[in-house]
Amino acid sequence: MPENHDSNVTRLAEQLRSDRRITVLTGAGVSAASGIPTFRGPDGLWRTHRPEELATAEAFERDPALVWDWYDWRRQLVAACLPNEAHAVLADWSHRFPRLRLITQNVDGLHERAGTRDVLRFHGSIWELRCWNRCAAAPKRWIDRTIPLPAPPPRCPACDGLARPGVVWFGEVIESDVLDRSLAATDCDLFLTIGTSSTVHPAAALVQRSRAHGALTAEINLDATPASSLVDIALRGPAEQVLPAVEEARAAGEPSA
Numbered sequence: 247m248p249e250n251h252d253s254n255v256t257r258l259a260e261q262l263r264s265d266r267r268i269t270v271l272t273g274a275g276v277s278a279a280s281g282i283p284t285f286r287g288p289d290g291l292w293r294t295h296r297p298e299e300l301a302t303a304e305a306f307e308r309d310p311a312l313v314w315d316w317y318d319w320r321r322q323l324v325a326a327c328l329p330n331e332a333h334a335v336l337a338d339w340s341h342r343f344p345r346l347r348l349i350t351q352n353v354d355g356l357h358e359r360a361g362t363r364d365v366l367r368f369h370g371s372i373w374e375l376r377c378w379n380r381c382a383a384a385p386k387r388w389i390d391r392t393i394p395l396p397a398p399p400p401r402c403p404a405c406d407g408l409a410r411p412g413v414v415w416f417g418e419v420i421e422s423d424v425l426d427r428s429l430a431a432t433d434c435d436l437f438l439t440i441g442t443s444s445t446v447h448p449a450a451a452l453v454q455r456s457r458a459h460g461a462l463t464a465e466i467n468l469d470a471t472p473a474s475s476l477v478d479i480a481l482r483g484p485a486e487q488v489l490p491a492v493e494e495a496r497a498a499g500e501p502s503a
């Protein structure tokens with residue numbers, strides 16, 4: 247840990263108060279300790295799989311069975327994992343601080359399983375499906391937790407055409423309601439970016455936006471990222487250890503009853 251780690255933990259802990267508007271953005275690093283691979287690390291998913299073959303509309307059009315095989319595999323992997331200490335601390339904060347908003351780029355649903363309220367799913371959910379043809383008779387999206395998928399690729403219950411994963415692929419836009427609420431959440435007092443490489447836009451720009459709104463910004467990450475030089479507090483280390491340490495410092499600083 248860097249020399250100033252402990253003082254930065256204390257500094258961040260002091261900012262966590264009920265009257266503060268706190269916004270948290272999370273990425274794959276938060277789920278790493280649960281056993282879910284990140285995208286860009288040494289064992290990252292994009293080291294062994296080409297995103298353009300698996301995570302674009304063009305890939306799905308070309309080979310829906312291949313894309314669904316990959317999502318089916320990830321769904322089974324995620325289903326076998328449990329939320330870790332990082333998810334637990336954030337879930338606790340989401341109830342402790344009424345003005346906290348959590349935006350996640352993760353599609354795994356582990357924040358929800360840890361009990362976090364009102365998760366803003368920036369890149370959708372691996373547990374949701376949508377009609378590929380956007381048929382009018384189908385719901386906009388529906389939940390399907392079946393693993394493994396009985397006969398991939400799954401079908402739309404309304405038109406029997408192809409169903410697609412309810413996630414945002416490269417080249418696709420963020421759902422307008424989610425984007426609006428996320429942009430609104432950048433108007434805050436404290437913005438925390440945790441376990442994300444800060445390379446995928448528009449999520450990566452949220453931290454700068456919060457800075458422009460005058461927020462104090464902090465990052466928790468194993469490594470330096472493009473956000474590291476922008477934030478007021480950069481904490482190097484695993485989120486599943488740093489977050490509990492921040493929570494311990496916060497609780498220790500609370501006035502006793």
Ligand code: OAD
Nearest residue numbers: 273274275278284285286351441442443467468469484485
């Ligand atoms: P990345 O894989 O790009 O980055 C993961 C980040 O987590 C890296 O900066 C790591 O240093 C950090 N990290 C790894 N383990 C950690 C730990 N235990 N504690 C703290 N930090 C840790 O994942 P994202 O930034 O989430 O998009 O990727 C953004 C988007 O790119 C994803 O949502 C996905 C992907 O393509 C879509 O699927 C649309």
